[in-house]
Amino acid sequence: xxxxxxxxxxxxxxxxxxxxxxxxxxxxxxxxxxxxxxxxxxxxxxxxxxxxxxxxxxxxxxxxxxxxxxxxxxxxxxxxxxxxxxxxxxxxxxxxxxxxxxxxxxxxxxxxxxxxxxxxxxxxxxxxxxxxxxxxxxxxxxxxxxxxxxxxxxxxxxxxxxxxxxxxxxxxxxxxxxxxxxxxxxxxxxxxxxxxxxxxxxxxxxxxxxxxxxxxxxxxxxxxxxxxxxxxxxxxxxxxxxxxxxxxxxxxxxxxxxxxxxxxxxxxxxxxxxxxxxxxxxxxxxxxxxxxxxxxxxxxxxxxxxxxxxxxxxxxxxxxxxxxxxxxxxxxx
Numbered sequence: 001x002x003x004x005x006x007x008x009x010x011x012x013x014x015x016x017x018x019x020x021x022x023x024x025x026x027x028x029x030x031x032x033x034x035x036x037x038x039x040x041x042x043x044x045x046x047x048x049x050x051x052x053x054x055x056x057x058x059x060x061x062x063x064x065x066x067x068x069x070x071x072x073x074x075x076x077x078x079x080x081x082x083x084x085x086x087x088x089x090x091x092x093x094x095x096x097x098x099x100x101x102x103x104x105x106x107x108x109x110x111x112x113x114x115x116x117x118x119x120x121x122x123x124x125x126x127x128x129x130x131x132x133x134x135x136x137x138x139x140x141x142x143x144x145x146x147x148x149x150x151x152x153x154x155x156x157x158x159x160x161x162x163x164x165x166x167x168x169x170x171x172x173x174x175x176x177x178x179x180x181x182x183x184x185x186x187x188x189x190x191x192x193x194x195x196x197x198x199x200x201x202x203x204x205x206x207x208x209x210x211x212x213x214x215x216x217x218x219x220x221x222x223x224x225x226x227x228x229x230x231x232x233x234x235x236x237x238x239x240x241x242x243x244x245x246x247x248x249x250x251x252x253x254x255x256x257x258x259x260x261x262x263x264x265x266x267x268x269x270x271x272x273x274x275x276x277x278x279x280x281x282x283x284x285x286x287x288x289x290x291x292x293x294x295x296x297x298x299x300x301x302x303x304x305x306x307x308x309x310x311x312x313x314x315x316x317x318x319x320x321x322x323x324x325x326x327x328x329x330x331x332x333x
Contacts (some may be wrong), residue, residue, distance in 0.1 A: 001160065010026040013233040063262065067109075068261045070163055070226045074144040080315065084147065085158040088230050089301050094235045095152065096254060097202055098194035099185070105196075106235035112193045113255070115239040124184075124261035127175035134239055138225060140173070141165040145220055146243070151284045151314045153248035155306060157298045162243050163226035176261050183216040184266035185242060186258040203269045208268035210280065211244065214323055220245055220316060223256070246316040248282045281324075284314040288330055 067138040094105040122135055123129035145165055151157045171183070189206035191197040197205045215221065224243045225232060232238035237254025244251050250270055260266075270278035277291050286296045286309070313320050 035182065038043055040273060064230075064233070064287050065229045067251075069230050070143065072143060073163055073229075074142055080147055080149055080159060082149065082159045082290065084161055085301060089235045090158060090160055090227060093156075093158075093301055095154075095249065096196075096235055096237070097155075098196045098205075098207065098234075098255075099235065100196050101202065107233075109195055110234035112195075113188075113190070113234045113238070114158060114193060115234065118239050118257075120240065121258045122170070122174050123258075125177045125263060126171075126261045127177060129174060130292035134225075137170065137240075138165060141169050143225070144222070146224075148220075148243060148245035149299060150249050150315050151254075152243065152312065153250060153278070153282065153290060155295065155297075155298050156301055157291060157308065157310075158301050161228055162224040163229070164222035164224035164243060166219060167221045167223050167242070170223060170259075171216060171261070174261075178262045178272040181213050182262050182265055183211050184258075184262050185211075185253045186259040186260070187253055187255055188255045188257045201319060203273050206257075207253060207269045208266065209242070209251055210262075211251075212265075212323075213261075215320075217245070218320060218323070220319055246313040246320045248284060250278070251282055283320075283324070284310065284311040285312060285329060287312070 007155065043059045092107050093103050094106040095103070096110065098107040099106040099109040116134075118134040120132050120134065121130075122132065143165060146164060147159065149157060149159050151153060185208065187207035188194070189197060191205075196202070211221070222243050224237070224241050225239060232241065237252075237256075240256050242252045242256065265280055268280060273279055284295075289295050295310055298308045298310050299306045300308045311317075
């Protein structure tokens with residue numbers, strides 16, 4: 001499985017966040033993982049008070065309340081050379097219905113969410129089920145930067161520099177049994193802090209999502225704990241979320257508290273709400289329109305109009321198309 005890298009991206013095309021840019025320029029200048037390791041003392045700073053403060057320390061953009069910088073990250077695992085969205089774009093334009101239906105509702109209301117301490121239960125058909133504190137779940141695995149396109153089913157898109165770990169490495173550690181064929185994910189249910197969960201008319205809470213086991217084990221699938229060199233903002237799914245870049249964004253479930261290995265296709269929130277419009281797979285497919293709008297083009301935030309051509313599997317077909325051999329692409333909704 002080849003994760004594409006880019007030999008050179010002009011600094012002006014990466015980000016408007018000056019300090020993060022300086023860090024990336026330094027990494028390129030010292031050249032390679034060995035030199036980065038030698039420069040580790042230069043990269044260290046004070047740890048924050050986030051659930052993953054043990055690997056906090058990399059300089060970056062200004063750290064906002066509730067955040068910590070993240071260190072010991074394998075840099076620039078890049079799957080696109082497209083211009084990144086700014087930190088402001090990524091943290092102010094969100095779908096997170098637990099905090100309201102508007103795009104800026106999560107930014108306005110998610111500050112009420114308590115994300116430390118945080119526990120993730122991994123159970124089901126596995127030999128080593130466990131309840132993990134977030135730091136214990138993350139520590140054994142190499143953090144990586146993954147620059148991915150995000151395509152929303154609504155027709156807008158972004159390019160985001162996530163920090164995370166391969167989901168496959170987490171699942172392998174609990175040793176799935178032969179009965180495990182799907183993975184079910186569950187979001188935190190805490191209506192006292194997630195105001196949208198008091199509205200039962202939109203979705204059934206808690207929010208659930210699922211993947212086939214081979215999709216979950218694909219090297220592109222990650223559990224993200226940060227972006228732009230810092231821990232996730234609450235509106236982006238803090239403190240840990242799924243990122244599946246070849247599927248529509250609603251599949252990348254946020255604020256995960258349970259990962260369950262199951263033997264049948266799990267019920268998922270949007271599919272339960274409207275199965276005619278939101279299928280289980282929901283792979284990005286410009287050839288299959290949503291019943292209420294076209295999927296052939298997308299609006300790259302902050303653009304106003306759709307002008308960007310949508311790619312099959314969001315451009316990751318070389319890495320994932322083989323998993324769907326023989327399936328009818330017209331039925332991915």
